[in-house]
Amino acid sequence: MQIDVAALKSIFDPKLRPLIGVDISSTAVKMVELVDAGKGQPRVERYAIEPLPKDAVVDGNLASIEAVAETLQRCWKRLGTSTRFVAMALPTAAVITKKITLPATLRDQEMEIQVESEANQYLPFALEEVNLDFQVIGPAPGNPDDVEVLLAASRKEKVEDRVAAAEVAELKPVVMDVEVYATEAAYELVTKQLPGEGAGQIVALVDVGASAMKITIMKDDQQLYTREQAFGGVRLTEEIMRAYGMGPEEAESLKRSGTPPDNYEAEILHPFIEGLAQEVARAMQFFFTSTPYGEVHYIILAGGSALVPGVAEIVGQRTNINTLLADPFAGMAISPRIRAKQLATDAPSLMVACGLALRKFDQ
Ligand SMILES: Nc1ncnc2c1ncn2[C@@H]1O[C@H](COP(=O)(O)OP(=O)(O)OP(=O)(O)O)[C@@H](O)[C@H]1O
Ligand SMILES: [Mg+2]
Secondary structure (H helix, E strand, O other): OOOOOHHHHHHHHOOOOOOOEEEEOOOOEEEEEEOOOOOOOEEEEEEEEEOOOOEEEEEOOEEEHHHHHHHHHHHHHHHHOOOOOOEEEEHHHEEEEEEEEEOOOOOOOHHHHHHHHHHHHHOOHHHHHHEEEEEEEEOOOOEEEEEOOOOOOEHHHHHHHHHHHHOOOOOOEEEEEEEEEEEHHHHHHHHHHHHHOOOOEEEEEEEOOOOOOEEEEEEOOOOOOEEEOOOOOOOHHHHHHHHHHOOOOHHHHHHHHOOOOOOOHHHHHHHHHHHHHHHHHHHHHHHHHOOOOOOOOEEEEEHHHHHHHHHHHHHHHOOOOOEEEEEOOOOOOOOOOOOOOHHHHHHHHHHHHHHHHHHHOOO
């Protein structure tokens, strides 16, 4: 039984740069390239969003590697960059993480052996089926002789499918992150939207995409809570299809623009927004009942479904919590080649891609 931790490190290590953040979501491939505008300050240089064929990605699994590869290639061409290095992420549910404590004096190799033996104890599958990675977080609280180590394990095929799709598209994966960590990285950016940069505040990031609502609750640089609920924009799309006898493409374009029938707002759109707000309120209740915390100061809404007009307002009213739309590019310089107005519209759905693009700035 052996895992090649050393070989893995080369995938996880973001030494090669520049770098594109690539989010393979359920409806689209999204790419963001950030460059150093001086003093380590990021500037958004390019971004692109390319829709995926239906069912190419289901529950974070690449059902069709070819379809994903083709979409990656189209997205990269549209991006118009020269770099092929990419940072990608695994879906949060595909990764098991655990914090362990090890003696601080261990050398790298000894630590690898310890990590493997710990992983062997609690992983529900054989070690040869997993990719294993670890990172020393810092001194263990209460014991200066120990360090805390974060261990991350994922089924090999999850990593291999993404790497394969990227390679078919002639891209070079250099970082394999986890979606929730990319979201946390992007959190640092959206705090620029908050008074006092959100210092000491409890902030709920709520990403409402097509199929899922992903909640990450942060206090400064610490994640307090994370949860996923089955609620997303496809509900609205399906309601439109049912009510007006439309196909999926037609329904999708009615959502985004176009002139809706007279009863649309009252009978279709409003119930959807109320349902969404209720789902967010439910998530907040889960947070309060399963943690010692009794308060959330801000809700930041991300994901394409946050773009439905009026969503932030209704969520704010139903939860009694200040609610705003995520803008990971808040306070960031923007390349003149980007249309600022379009970027502002797309920004809430670019959180993960943006968090991944930030990996370039990691030391
Ligand atoms: N302007 C808009 N108005 C309403 N809905 C929109 C708008 N733009 C996008 N959407 C909806 O947002 C959803 C896509 O959002 P997003 O790109 O965040 O999803 P995703 O990341 O692919 O999904 P998931 O995170 O569930 O995998 C779709 O359901 C789409 O119809
Ligand atoms: Mg998403």
